[in-house]
Amino acid sequence: MKKFKCGVCANTVYFENFRCLNCGHALGFHPGRLEMAALAPGRDKRLREARRGPSSPMVYCANEAHGVCNWIVTSHPDSGFCDACVLNRTIPNLADPQNVRAWGDFERAKKRLIYSLLRFGLPLDGAPAGKGPLTFDFINDAVTGHLDGVITIAVGEADSVERERQRQAMDETYRSLLGHLRHESGHYYWMLLIEDTGRIDEFRHLFGDEREDYGAALERHHVQGPPPDWSLRHVSAYASSHPWEDWAETWAHYLHMVDAIDTSVAHRIEPRSTRFFSGTARAIRGQDAYRSNSFSTLIERWVPLTLALNDINRSMGHSDFYPFVIPEIAVAKLGFVHRLIRESTT
Incomplete structure (x- = not known):
């Protein structure tokens, strides 16, 4: 931002x-x-x-x-x-003040998602690809998820206490409203950028075959947990549950990366970078992260930024800003997201 x-x-x-x-x-x-x-x-x-x-x-x-x-x-x-609120299909009953507060939190997170999509130049309506518009339901007693372009977010996710309870119950390292929205938007853009396109083979090479039974895969993940070696291939444990979830988690992390780098540049707090292969330190130039043609430059900027901000959070007694380690295979997946966005918006 x-x-x-x-x-x-x-x-x-x-x-x-x-x-x-x-x-x-x-x-x-x-x-x-x-x-x-x-x-x-x-x-x-x-x-x-x-x-x-x-x-x-x-x-x-x-x-x-x-x-x-x-x-x-x-x-x-x-x-x-506005361009963001017109995407709402369902909101909670505003006669309840708690719903109004929760909706405000939802809108603030959703606006940041839409801002990023607009900065990238991504479409909010899939009509040219034969899909519907990006749509949001923010409702009580719902299951957060995505179906055919509709992103559903449970009102309870706006409650910080409930969200923390769910985070611990699901053994997650990170859980936020914005994180949910970025993740679920990934499912929508899978429909627009990969499904019925010439990119499906490359997707399957990196993420696996999405034709695997989705319901059975999620049930297995929730019962058995992730495979022991998940951290060698995925950005998160949940990403190991099914290729669609691997894509959505990777998409969300890419949006995390770009917006955080953009914000760090705006505030002039981006640290120096050490090149992965040469081991030499160099000053970062303030390139627009949303327009960078080089994914290798983005990842070089991201790693030192997360290390610095993790240290700052620890200095304040908080959990890590970015509690993840990105393995090489996941870097390749992030690079695929980067290329798709660039090719789709130029």
Whole structure:
């Protein structure tokens, strides 16, 4: 995530801000420009950009009224919703204040996912590939998962206590709302980028044959656990359960990697890198991680960043920032994700 500035006073503002804390101007995220806009009252209860030349009137997403969205409507004016909220199919009953709070947490995580997809230039609608749009259900008493383009997230995942209970019960090292969304989005983009394309053979060479019985594979994983040598081939234990899950976990880790590198560059905290093969240290240049053509450069930047941030977290008495070790085979899988995104968005 890059840093943003107020268009009026140039104060640093953040992705979730509704208002500049320095000058008080309203703020809205413009998904078409991937920028924060400083806003002022316009005509007919609409908004205009403050201190800019003539521009089209702007309106907040309808979900701004609930305090869960600061995005500007750009592509779906008839719906009243922004590019991210229009993807919602189901939300919980907002008469319950706990549901409103949980939905706010969900929207903040989902907006970060959508921001990354827009930065990559990935489609949010699979119509050209004969698929439906990316769709979200955020509901009570649900099982988190993906089916035919619909990502379902259980409301309980927004409860930090419940999420930690589930993390321990599932023997996971990491569990977050954003992590779930990135993982489940991987299933959607498998449909768009791999299924019914010429890339399926390369996928099977790296991840395995997805035609393996999915239900039986998950049942085996939950009963028996991962194979003893899973860490030699996968980014996580769950990735070893089935090729689809290996892909989704790898996709999620790639999104973790790119957005964290992007944020570290924005804050100028990226450490020096040691090249894997030469063993020499060199200064990192601030290349755009979302546009890098070289996966080897990305992974060279990622490893020292995770080591540094893990140490910082430990200094504060917290668990590791990135509690994973990436084996060489998983690096190749991450490289496959990188190539697919580049080839699909150029």
